[in-house]
Amino acid sequence: DQKITLIHRAKSSGSRATISDVVLKGAAFTDDAVIQDSNGAVRAAIASTPGSIGYVDAPYADDSVKILKFDGVEYSPQNIIDGKYPIYGYGHMYTKGEPTGAVKAFIDYILSDEFQNSQVEKLGFIPVSKMKK
Known part of the structure; x- marks a missing residue:
């Protein structure tokens, strides 16, 4: 009231x-x-x-x-x-053209199993590897 x-x-x-x-x-x-x-x-x-x-x-x-x-x-x-709760979004990274050098290395690291399986959940997010394709 x-x-x-x-x-x-x-x-x-x-x-x-x-x-x-x-x-x-x-x-x-x-x-x-x-x-x-x-x-x-x-x-x-x-x-x-x-x-x-x-x-x-x-x-x-x-x-x-x-x-x-x-x-x-x-x-x-x-x-x-499990697809039961629909309110979520994916984080995105954008580059002008294909990434190279340090930018590519950074993106590759963020998407790596090493980072996804050790840091993402600690930060409160869901690793992309756990999401259904």
């Missing part, structure tokens, strides 16, 4: 694009909202604003906010891997 305050990301945010596609099915966001520039700022605003709702990337969801179910399914990495 209180006013709902929507807190979300700027129009250029990939998280916002994912929510627009998956949750809103392409419908426009309202401009009657508090806009924050980062996941951490969104989380802090939600945690400190009674009656607020918003979204953050999974690694930013902590005990300061309540994680809601989507269509009756709770968030978990396993539910994403």
Whole structure:
């Protein structure tokens, strides 16, 4: 029984694009909202604003906010891997032309089993090798 305050990301945010596609099915966001520039700022605003709702990337969801179910399914990495929880996005890297030199070496390392299996989960994300193709 209180006013709902929507807190979300700027129009250029990939998280916002994912929510627009998956949750809103392409419908426009309202401009009657508090806009924050980062996941951490969104989380802090939600945690400190009674009656607020918003979204953050999974690694930013902590005990300061309540994680809601989507269509009756709770968030978990396993539910994403199993295709039960549809709200997720892939990280992207872009280069002008085919990458070479240090840029190629960096991308190759990020995609390597070494990095994917040792660092990605520590950072709160899901290794691409665990996602269904």
